[in-house]
Every structure is written in C-alpha cells, then in structure tokens.
Amino acid sequence: MSIGTGDRIKYFRKLRKFTQKELGDKVNRSPQVISNWEREYSDPDHEDIALLSQALNCSTDYLLGRTNNPSIAEVHNIEDEKTPDEQLKELLSDPTMLVAFSDYDNWSDDDKKELIAYLRAKKMSRDVNKLSE
Incomplete structure (x- = not known):
C-alpha cells in the first residue's frame, strides 16, 4: 500500500502537533x-502544496509522494538536536524497528544520518498504515 498525499499531510500535521484548524490558518484554508x-x-x-511544505517543514516532493525522505535536515530539527547515536538508539528501542547490522561504531555521521532518515520513513509508513486500518 502506498502512502498518499493525505496520509503524509496528516502524519506531518500530527508530528508538528497542529490541529486541522491551526494548519488551516497557516495555509489560509478551512479545517x-x-x-x-x-x-x-x-x-x-500546487500552490497549496507549496504552502503546506513551508508550514509542515517538509519537502514538496515528499508531500507529493515522489520521495519517502521528507528531508533529512528538517526531520533532524524535530528532535532535540540529539546526536546520531542517540537518535538511532531511540529508533531501535521500538521493537518494530529492530535492525541487525554490524560495524556501526565505524560509520560516519553522514551514514548514520542516512540510516536514521530511512528508519524514520519506514516507521512513518507503518504508523500511517496503522492509522488507515
């Protein structure tokens, strides 16, 4: 099942802790x-997508389903500026996100951030699918 634009809007609205009214106010639309x-x-x-992208702090390509990466830098800013190690450990503490890998301590921060973005996208996909059930 692919994740539609509506699911992506809803996911990021909730992630940003906006009500539908608050998001509507930001993009000049009703709840x-x-x-x-x-x-x-x-x-x-297309104009609404651009406004949503700014309000939700994610890429237009993500909202349109052209990529599953909402933008590594923007998602990183959602967290409390934790190190890649802290973010990854937090993600891996979720039993649905357990991943087996080796040599992690030797990875560059860029490689760790790339894995974090991938794991977040996978978790989001699962979370959205649960909402759809």
Missing part, C-alpha cells in the same frame, strides 16, 4: 479543507 485533503476527498493544488 474542513484540511480534513478533505487528509481523507483524500480532494487534493491540494
């Missing part, structure tokens, strides 16, 4: 319009 987008009753136009 009903936000709800319709999230339930995929209607689709945001």
Whole structure:
C-alpha cells in the first residue's frame, strides 16, 4: 500500500502537533479543507502544496509522494538536536524497528544520518498504515 498525499499531510500535521484548524490558518484554508485533503476527498493544488511544505517543514516532493525522505535536515530539527547515536538508539528501542547490522561504531555521521532518515520513513509508513486500518 502506498502512502498518499493525505496520509503524509496528516502524519506531518500530527508530528508538528497542529490541529486541522491551526494548519488551516497557516495555509489560509478551512479545517474542513484540511480534513478533505487528509481523507483524500480532494487534493491540494500546487500552490497549496507549496504552502503546506513551508508550514509542515517538509519537502514538496515528499508531500507529493515522489520521495519517502521528507528531508533529512528538517526531520533532524524535530528532535532535540540529539546526536546520531542517540537518535538511532531511540529508533531501535521500538521493537518494530529492530535492525541487525554490524560495524556501526565505524560509520560516519553522514551514514548514520542516512540510516536514521530511512528508519524514520519506514516507521512513518507503518504508523500511517496503522492509522488507515
């Protein structure tokens, strides 16, 4: 099952702790319009996607489903500026995200950040699928 634009909007709205009204205020749309987008009753136009991208602090390509990476730098900023080691340990503490790998201590910070972004995208996919059930 692929993740639609509505699921991506809803996921990032909740991640940013916005109500539908708060997000609507940021993009000059009513809460009903936000709800319709999230339930995929209607689709945001290209101008709305640009506004949503700014309000949610994620890429337009992510919202449109062109990539599963919302932007490594932006997602990193959501966390409390934790080190890659701290972020990865937090992600791996989730039993659904257990991953077997070796030689981790020798990885560069860029490699660790890339893995963190991938794991977050996978977790988001699972979280969205649970919301859809």
